[in-house]
Amino acid sequence: MAQTETKPAIRKGRKFDQVLEGARKIFLRDGFEGASVDDIAREAGVSKATLYSYFPDKKLLFLEVARGECARQADEAGEQLATGAAPREVLGFAGGRIVEFMSSDFGFGFFRICVAEGDRFPQLKQGFYEAGPMLLHNRLVAYLKGAVERGELAIEDFDLAADQFIELCKADIHARLLFEGSCCCTAHHIKRTVDGAVEMFLARYGVKG
Structure with missing residues (x-):
């Protein structure tokens, strides 16, 4: 029996809004394709691990913003x-x-x-x-x-x-x-x-x- 694919989920935390604001600035500056996770994390003032703990997929982050x-x-x-x-x-x-x-x-x-x-x-x-x-x-x-x-x-x-x-x-x-x-x-x-x-x-x- 084939397993149903599980979609990545958003998890909220203390720095959730901080990540969103950083992503907002980078997406507007560089577009979706040009926006790097490194730049978003740097702009948000968080580690990549923290960012990925909230948003395991960049598309999810873009859509949430x-x-x-x-x-x-x-x-x-x-x-x-x-x-x-x-x-x-x-x-x-x-x-x-x-x-x-x-x-x-x-x-x-x-x-x-x-x-x-x-x-x-x-x-x-x-x-x-x-x-x-x-x-x-x-x-x-x-x-x-x-x-x-x-x-x-x-x-x-x-x-x-x-x-x-x-x-x-x-x-x-x-x-x-x-x-x-x-x-x-x-x-x-x-x-x-x-x-x-x-x-x-x-x-x-x-x-x-």
């Missing part, structure tokens, strides 16, 4: 989505968080790493998606359903509406990030794009008084 940062960003947006405030206010805040994270050095850096390494390690991009975009999408859907129940919005396909709003917030920003870098996204540009996304979304789904 990405998941933690994405969850933090989604939580910040989720706090506003959970308030039940008016759609214009909530969508404006959530849209701003979406674009700010997407255009940040961390967010865009990890996006590029996932694209570069995705074919070789599909679990990386899947894990990044589940920890960030999918989590935010689900929380936005929950808010939209509440707004419909309150009579503030008129939506039938909540998944589609949530995806539409997220894409509206990106507009040309994502393409400009790819070809021009983060310098293209000024605060004015972000606000202009998000404000336009909110207006267009409400023009389609808002309840006319």
